[in-house]
Amino acid sequence: MEIRTAMEKPPKEESTAPAGAQNPSHLFGGVDSISSLPDEMLHHILSFVPTNVAITTSVLSKRWRHVWCKTPYLSFPHINSSIESIRETLASYIAPKITRFHLYVDRETWEDSERSNHVDSLIKFAISHNVEKLSLVLKPYYVFPDFFFSNPSLKQLIVDSSNYLRPKCIVSWTSLQNLSLKNSSLDESFTRVLSGSPLLESLTLKSCLLSCLDLSESPRLSRLDLEFTHSSPRKCHIVAPHIHYLRLIDFTQKYSLADVSSLIEADIETIYFLPRFWCDQVDPSKDLDDPSKDPDVPTKDDYQVMMQMMLEKLQNVENLTVGLSFLQMLSIADFRGVRFPTFKVKTLTLKSTILRSAVRGIAKLLQNSPELKIIKFYKTEDWNCSVEKYVNRCLDPQDPQDLIFPAKSAFKVAKPDLVASFMELFLRNTRTLETLVLQLKSCLNTSNHDELSQIALTLSHKYKVSIVLKL
Structure with missing residues (x-):
């Protein structure tokens, strides 16, 4: 047994390993526990680092010399390497199959690649190795070749590229389960993608240009994640009768949920300034009948119809999560006379802060949810002072209940009586509630935690509801 004192240095060994690629035996007191692992475990370890870093392990020992070139995980993130150097790397790759392949091509790398044929060759390499998870970030304009749309082994595809994903050929992604597109332009040819992906279960579209999304012919698709931005068209028609889960961010555009009957x-959630924009639309000082007004810009009536339709589509949802801006829009909708349906919500999650502009929306949502069992409130910092001003201007300034809550800005530390009033807002407006969870983060000072805990205990006994406070 070899014993060393704390100050004694180990024998010096000759090594050509670059900085950061130390022999694993030095890390475990002379016992190379990592190198003794089977290849599958080493490949899993290397899957957490870019491929250029994984290659440096080949100098550690004979055991590590060929480990990297057999790993089924290849990653070429945003680095200064040229596409030619990536191709040279792949020339040494000997594994028969790629499980995951990630490629990032920025504009500079693109300009050095002599047009798109080099990028084509990298994608073709991954497809030829039956890649299952393909992730592409292509910053410049890129036209996907026909062979890209034929890959029976592909299970997950992530594409972030300012391009037109409009296949002119037959799409054959017969194993694809998860598809995520960002910054893509879609048109009616997107139906080819859907019809060529019969096993598709999850679809994510972020900042994509589309005017109609019809998922009625995708019976396995159960999850839909949509994020609309300013670059999106003014109108979007969504038909998704089979989805069970919907994440919808941003209402800046006119859209309609035509069918989400299985939701x-x-x-x-909306973006933070939308409630202010709606308030501008309902401002009586503005001339909404001006013939010069852009017909594609949503008006007061457009937003009220949109909110009415949205609420109707959510009435069968059992697990609902909403944010501050959406709650502010609910407050305006209630004040403007939008009819709220009866919801079937059992678990309600609120990502908001304690502000007057959200109170009316919260109360109305609770009153119309007679089956509610669990409320989870997560304190966020997502607020905007100017938005609060505009929303509060559209509400009843004489409502004594609303005046309890702050109207101008967020707070760093909430006083116990304010939090107590907020808890009572939930408890007074529900009849079937069993559990209330408040995660207040930094706004709950540890010095008054005991006082607030006692208040929560009193309210818990009074309303027969379990109350959980989290810092």
């Missing part, structure tokens, strides 16, 4: 879980 049981939803996460809905």
Whole structure:
């Protein structure tokens, strides 16, 4: 047994390993526990680092010399390497199959690649190795070749590229389960993608240009994640009768949820300035009948119809998550007379802060949810002072209940009586509630935690509801 004192240095060994690629035996007191692992375990370890880093392990020992070139995980993130150097790397790759392949091509790398044929060759390499998870970030304009749309082994595809994903050929992604597109332009040819992906279960579209999304012919697709931005068209028609889960972010555009009849879980949020924009539309000082007004810009009536339709589509949801801006829009909708349906929500999650502009929306949502069992409130910092001003201007300034809550800005530390009033807002407006969870983070000072805990205990006994406070 070899014993060394704390100050004694180990024998010096000759090594050509670059900085950061130390022999694993030095890390475990002379015992190379990592190198003794089977290849599958080493490949899993290397899957957490870019391929250029994984290659440096080949100098550690004979055991590591060929480990990297057999790993089924290849990753070429945003680095200064040229596409030619990536191709040279792949020339040494000897594994028969790729499980995961990630490629990032920025504009500079693109300009050095002599047009798109080099990028084509990298994608073709991954497809020829029956890649299952393909992730592409292509910053410049890129036209996907026909062979890209034929890959029976592909199970997950992530594409972030300012391009037109409009296949002119037959799409054959017969194993694809998860598809995520960002910054893509879609048109009616997107139906080819859907019809060529019969096993598709999850679809994510972020900042994509589309005017109609018809998922009626995708019976396995149960999860839909949509994020609309300013670059999106003014109108979007969504037909998704089979989805069980919907995440919908941003209402800046006119859209319609034509059919989400199977929906049981939803996460809905607008961007923070939309309530202010709606308030501008309902401002009586503005001339909404001006003939010069852009007909594609949503008006007061457009937003009220949109909110009415949205609420109707959410009435069968059992697990609902909403944010501050959406709650502010609910407050305006209630004040403007929008009819709220009866919801079947059993678990309600609120990502908001304690502000007057959200109170009316929260109360109305609770009153119309007679089956509610669990409320989870997560304190966020997502607020905007100017938005609060505009929303509060559209509400009843004489409502004594609303005046309890702050109206101008967020707070760093909430006083116990304010939090107590907020808890009572939930408890007074529900009849079937069993559990209330408040995660207040930094706004709950540890010095008054005991006082607030006692208040929560009193309210818990009074309303027969379990109350959980989290810092």
